[in-house]
Amino acid sequence: MSAPQDKATGKIWEGNRKAAELFDGRVTKPALYDAVEEIKDGNVYLSELSQYVDEQICSPSPVLSPNAGVFPDRWWGSLRADLDYVAKVSTDRVAVRQEWADRSVPRFLDMPAPQITEWETAHGDLHPANLTAGTPYLLDWEGFGRAPVGYDAAMLLVYSLLAPGFTQRIRETFPVLETEPGRVAQIIVVTELMQSASRGDYPELVPALQALAADLT
Structure with a gap:
């Protein structure tokens, strides 16, 4: 993610890091291993390294298709x-x-x-x-x-x-x-x-x- 330096804050910017503090190891989510911010030319660049999950998602679209199966x-x-x-x-x-x-x-x-x-x-x-x-x-x-x-x-x-x-x-x-x-x-x-x-x-x-x-x- 990137944002101007005066806007690099708030709910979405901090969300994954806050979620990692509260939920990693407690619920089934990809662990956040590291997060790095770098300031350059008035912008902040955020990089996050998360656990790789080797599973397919339920749907390529948020809207589930009519022929979707039911899980166990x-x-x-x-x-x-x-x-x-x-x-x-x-x-x-x-x-x-x-x-x-x-x-x-x-x-x-x-x-x-x-x-x-x-x-x-x-x-x-x-x-x-x-x-x-x-x-x-x-x-x-x-x-x-x-x-x-x-x-x-x-x-x-x-x-x-x-x-x-x-x-x-x-x-x-x-x-x-x-x-x-x-x-x-x-x-x-x-x-x-x-x-x-x-x-x-x-x-x-x-x-x-x-x-x-x-x-x-």
């Missing part, structure tokens, strides 16, 4: 255990803000924003392209932080809506999705993806997003 019980158990651990870790980093929800939910879903009353620490970007198919390893930790309870499970669910068998297994593994906090988390994630769709991302997912939003109201 061991895979789901490992993922659930890792997310349960992450949720309990204390951090001052923020992945989702109520203020953003207040502005964005009415704009993209045409409904009042829900109040987020229950929070936990989340990976923050848990979609099929950030999970490996074997163990699973959880990849790309730059954005972790506080989020609505059930946020990670909701994100995995919403990115997997085109694969009904996979979404059913997500719901079975993460019963929080059937609770009120889980409903709120799904509304937040659907809003995020509708915002992305407004910029041209993942058009194939829009009908499923709209259908889920209707079910959640």
Whole structure:
């Protein structure tokens, strides 16, 4: 990564190093071995050396394809255990803000924003392209932080809506999705993806997003 010297800070810049401090050796993620910053001509260059993971990712795209398979019980158990651990870790980093929800939910879903009353620490970007198919390893930790309870499970669910068998297994593994906090988390994630769709991302997912939003109201 690189950034002007006065901007080489903040959530994404520090994310992998903060995640390594809290989670390396505790959850299934690539270990961060070293990080080096170099200043040159007013810019800061950050290099990170991470563990090589010799496993395929679940999907080349964050949006899971309709013909995706369902992984074995061991895979789901490992993922659930890792997310349960992450949720309990204390951090001052923020992945989702109520203020953003207040502005964005009415704009993209045409409904009042829900109040987020229950929070936990989340990976923050848990979609099929950030999970490996074997163990699973959880990849790309730059954005972790506080989020609505059930946020990670909701994100995995919403990115997997085109694969009904996979979404059913997500719901079975993460019963929080059937609770009120889980409903709120799904509304937040659907809003995020509708915002992305407004910029041209993942058009194939829009009908499923709209259908889920209707079910959640």
